[in-house]
Amino acid sequence: MTENVQHAGSLPDERPPITVVGPIAWVRNNLFNTWYNALLTISIIWLLYKIIPGLLSWLVINAHGFSAPVQECRADYSGACWSFVSEKLRFILFGTFPYDEQWRPLLTIMIFIGLLAASCDKRFWKPWFLAVWAGGLALVSALMWGGVLGLTYVENSLWGGLPLTIILSVVGLAVAFPMSILLALGRRSNLPGIKAVSVAYIELIRGVPLISLLFMASVMLPLFLPNGVTIDKLVRAQVAFILFAAAYMAEAIRGGLQAIPKGQYEAADGLGLGYWLKMRKIILPQALAIAIPPLVNTFISFFKDTSLVIIIGLYDLLGTAKAALTDPTWRGFYKEAYLFIGLIYWVFCFFMSKYSQWLEKDLNRARRR
Amino acid sequence: MATTTSAAAQRQTGTDAIIQCVGVHKWYGEFHVLKDINLSVRKGERIVVCGPSGSGKSTLIRCINRLEEHQRGQIIVDGIELTNNLKNIELVRREVGMVFQHFNLFPHLTVLENCTLAPIWVRRQPKAEAEATAMKYLERVQIASQANKFPGQLSGGQQQRVAIARSLCMSPKIMLFDEPTSALDPEMVKEVLDVMIGLAETGMTMLCVTHEMGFAKSVADRVIFMDRGEIVEQNTPDEFFTNPRSERTRLFLSQILSH
Amino acid sequence: MATTTSAAAQRQTGTDAIIQCVGVHKWYGEFHVLKDINLSVRKGERIVVCGPSGSGKSTLIRCINRLEEHQRGQIIVDGIELTNNLKNIELVRREVGMVFQHFNLFPHLTVLENCTLAPIWVRRQPKAEAEATAMKYLERVQIASQANKFPGQLSGGQQQRVAIARSLCMSPKIMLFDEPTSALDPEMVKEVLDVMIGLAETGMTMLCVTHEMGFAKSVADRVIFMDRGEIVEQNTPDEFFTNPRSERTRLFLSQILSH
Amino acid sequence: MRAVVFQVLIIGAVVLLGWWLVHNTLDNLARRSIATGFGFLEREASFGIGESMIDYHPRDSYGRAFLVGVLNTLKVSVIGIIVATVIGTLVGIARLSSNWLLAKLASLYVEVVRNVPPLLQLFVWYAVITESMPSVREAFNPLPGVFLSQRGIKIPVPESDPVWNWMIVALLVGVAAAIAMTRWARARQARTGQPFPVGLASLGLIFGMPLLTWLVGGAPTAMDVPRVQGFNFVGGATMSPEFFAILFGLSIYTAGFIAEVVRSGIVAVNWGQTEAARSLGLSSGNTLRLVVLPQALRVIVPPLTSQYLNLTKNSSLALAIGYPDLVSIANTTINQTGQSIEGVAMIMGTYLTISLGISLFMNWYNKRIALVER
Amino acid sequence: GQTLDAIKQKGFIQCGVNTGLAGFSNPDSSGNWTGLDVDVCRAVAVALFNDPAKVKFTPLSAQQRFPAIQSGEVDILSRNTTWTLTRDTSVGLNFAPVTYYDGQGFMVSKKLGVKSAKELNGATVCVQSGTTTELNLADYFRATNMQYNPVVIESVDEVNAAFFAGRCDVLTTDASGLAGTRAAVAPNPADYVILPEIISKEPLAPAVRHGDDQWYDLVTWTVYAMIDAEENGITSKNIDEFMNSKNPSIQRLLGVSPGMGKSLGVDEKWAYNVIKKVGNYGEVFDRNVGPNTALKLERGLNALWTKGGLQYAMPLR
Ligand SMILES: Nc1ncnc2c1ncn2[C@@H]1O[C@H](COP(=O)(O)OP(=O)(O)OP(=O)(O)O)[C@@H](O)[C@H]1O
Ligand SMILES: Nc1ncnc2c1ncn2[C@@H]1O[C@H](COP(=O)(O)OP(=O)(O)OP(=O)(O)O)[C@@H](O)[C@H]1O
């Protein structure tokens, strides 16, 4: 009789054994759950033990502080020379922008960061926010070029450092974006002429390294233009970036377009929406939402790739760091320089990549509604 | 009996025909989908198209608003011949509403926006007016309370009703339905059929591909039976169901009714 | 009545038990999922496990072929105790077929390849032999004609039948089913249940988590009711449905049958 | 009709733009009396190249110098793709490891490597390699005849002997035999059900055949062992620090992306697949090989292709750290001959060819493994 | 001429410099361009506009420099460029007087015990790409029938870093660069020696495009004026004392007796301004690369001809 009703009442929940919860269980389950994991854990700890002290001593313990004179650094190379960074900070960040006016690029950076941060919020994904961007860009041009509002004129050959990196990538992407939409639509068009031109463009550009495009822009562009016509170096780099970014973004958008079911096209056709109306109102809003994560990935790689303009002698962040290293007094501290700008690049890219991951999850959740 | 029908059909080819297909042929690559289709639909007529799967029903309907292109013959809709002329195609599409099997609502727009999009952008109506019209039709399909939801939040039957309302908002002269209930769960079929019957009662010209024989019986003026790309039989519903002329029709009906 | 059953249960704990759980406990982190499970299954017995959602039915079944690890107590399957010993686990798994709620067919292999994969690689059968066996079982589940299709081309009910055939191809001594019909459309449920009933008739030892009470009534030797990680009641189907002893069982049955 | 006009206009515009550029260029070239044509390729290059897979001397032609560059680029790309795939796969799997430390370390790797410009990473790797290696005189000698130093890795190579040629033939025969044996083993398994240790047997064949040939050929042991003479090692074969830096810099950078590709591919395979396979009694190795990987691959291959293309194109960064790749050599050529149009055209043409080749191959492969669905 | 008119019209000189070469052209911590090449451009700006700020600098890489001057992107190329026949002719440049006499040399680690470049057979050599150095190196080893193994890197700093890390046995570049590098970059300067052989002549001179002789003259004579000032002992500090000098050649130089400015088409006080605002050649040298800078270069070939060097100003008359 009793076996049938095995437990007349509900058994109490018991505490799990220590092999299931608690720090010991955690260590067992996460570090030593199999023999090879145990082996791995031990070798990793050994490796960290070997690397970290040396790194720490160079970075911190033996390092020379932010105000150490260069002679002190030269006397002892066993630690980092952080005074290099403090000495060259403004040059690395702003390049050859007139020293007394460097609050302007600083403000520019902050405006961009503010705009970018705001753009991350979906509540701002409204048409009027484009106007905010336009206003922001106008303000930034006024700040950087000057010549208005009592600001002295600063020509763009003097721009450099972080503002240049940001301007190249933001403006590049902003201009490339509409182009890439056209290219993506062109590639999926059923007009053979348009399709051929789009495919040829995308594949040609994607098939060659950006560096050779930049190289062409710097060395050969003068040959392509009518005699005597020259184009500003910044503009050339910017154009090369736009051409390149457009091809890559077009492919990301094409992925989004392909994900839109055929029924959406047919329904739009059935309502009598013309081609452009159909694209603008029905297809693109959906396709772009799908394409956002790969687009953000493209943004990240382009932000990093701005470092290639060094090839054509523009001082972006990497360029200013290298130029800072040519100061006779401060030659040789390239580890410190690279570490510093590497960190700046990393911070920007890391936030973008985290954001894209978050966005992807968020959009997927929204789509499953 | 048969003579009456053919006489009626004869009369329909007259000038008040709103859709006219003359010797229409269509190929998909090598495959001959539509073979010499002659069809004429009067204003206000309600036609049900049926036939086995793959017989070209969808293709025919889709040719009428040029979602597919035919290769031979003429299709004239509301006095406009369908050619490659983009302007004409857009004109025709404004007058022809289409309801798809899979609804094809725009998922990024609310129900109301789905309904006002085309009136605002194609008919250039003021937004307020378009919304008023939309609400009117949404009420007619008994879904006005959901106007601000997104399609993804509605059941299949509700979605299909929105799709019908969306077409109606363009005040089309003709409505085409391509198996509007076949993607729905059985319980939801009735909701949609009711709406369609209501629509039929207003005198709308309707061309409907469906296997809902109850619907055909109660509202159709004419039933068209297609097989292998041909129109095998056209008849009144009564005749069609009780006294089909062709052997094929009989076979088809026996299958569908036994189901 | 009750005494007979308990006597039967007593006998089952004897040596011919093919599955034996003794005082099994399991935790997910802090959460105590299985509490002191004692269960013994004879060869050829057909057991249905039911109970409210989250009561640990799946977990119990999954412990039996070690897809989950238990932390206390003993599980002995076909004479082999389940411990961390990988060899033993693989031996047990060969003898235990499992059918999942979501089929888990291998989408990159044809139906036939799905069925022959394990016999070839685990039982080392020659391909021709494995295929012959597979075709035999595919015929038994009435799907032999689909042998060369890919799972993606089949309906849910067909897929689940393939999944059953796939398990049978390993000639397991025990079959475990974890809600095999709950992901199916109503029409397809019957197809699968028919196959399972057929299987039960061959005398296969079966442990089946299901809410199909009709199935339980017609084939189960014993119904086990679980709640909050405990086995609350074990009984013959007749007793279980008509005269449940525990209050909880009664509540559960009232809900499920009213459904 | 409108569409036709539109297309004609667009193509017309493209052609016009092209004509305008060509016209300007010709005009400018004439105006500045700059020579054109590929005649310069036959002129003497008269600059040295640090490493080359074929014989090269400064008195060789520009054309040959360029070929050296192309081969060097191919070398980095091909080996880089292999290394990056291996590292990336390992890191991707490590991110999914149940070992917390390993998983965290792997994600740290990915986050760092993906978010720092590759050019910067190359500088760092080059500095690390050149600074951490001992000098020639103090070269690290882990195996007899193998030396690690600031000049790179030196390994002994056998002195020329006809047996070595025969061994290469034997190697090829071994590979062919291994392929044949794999076929046979598959047939045998189909027939009898008995699997055959194909992996081990193939290894045996591929290495055993040359070994046998070597023994039969009288086992010549004369090796060209690297030894210090003057400034450097002479003899043996070299892998230079530049090659290492570009190879590992690119591989490690690209591996960060590949790791994510692999991880997402594996995650995309439903856990139920693994459970189903395991509950059929398949071992974990067979589960991975027969069930998980074939499904993961179809998610992995398309993005993997882009990564391969990126790696190939990024190899053009080699000029920053002194590896004589095709861009580096073309740059020097352009500088000396002033024929920038031809030079850049050759650079772009070569990369385009390589890229299209990779794309074609990967697309073919992708099609082969595509899933059939309803 | 065309170029000079254009310069006068836009009001500044566009000067192409190196993207960064210590002592010759490099931006300082506040982003101002400094260096010997930079000062030459400033001097020309002073001669023309009497304002050292009326010059804009375009940093150019080795590949870019010739297209830049050819296409008119820059008006003057003051970028440590070696004066060669091909560059004078087929690239289409006119070289102003040499501002720095250099020659390509070798630096090696003391530990190797090498005394002469003749002993370098089999050495690994670090060299910067895209310059004449790369060719001279090949020529030298071919001429002496020795083997070498080049490591060709794009930027000077990377070349230097590689050498001091021990990647190469030999560092080759212009001797000026070698000395400077040893002084400033070497972890321990005493560990390195510069070999006595100079394997090439590297006269570094500012250059202008063919086609505007007036502009060329102005650049040429600005350089001569600076050298001439040093010959006469005139510096930016003491120049005002010389205004009363009775020496007619000084009077001509400083514009006290007019004529020189007019024939160049600039202000009569052009040379005065140059020396006052930029300095004479010696001052410029000392300020940028001289023994008191981090580069610690000796005058050597760049001493005045009167002191055993090669710097020799043509007579201003
Ligand atoms: N895009 C296409 N390319 C080639 N063949 C097509 C295409 N679309 C449809 N077909 C073929 O044309 C024939 C008619 O298709 P249609 O969709 O008109 O049939 P249907 O009568 O609507 O059938 P169902 O009841 O299954 O919807 C079918 O055999 C179909 O396979
Ligand atoms: N991997 C896991 N980690 C933590 N908790 C889990 C895990 N798997 C299951 N659980 C929890 O364990 C309990 C029992 O789960 P189980 O799947 O066995 O229930 P079930 O009886 O099969 O329910 P259902 O009828 O919903 O399938 C549930 O409360 C569930 O939330």
Ligand SMILES: [Mg+2]
């Ligand atoms: Mg159809």
Ligand SMILES: [Mg+2]
């Ligand atoms: Mg369950």
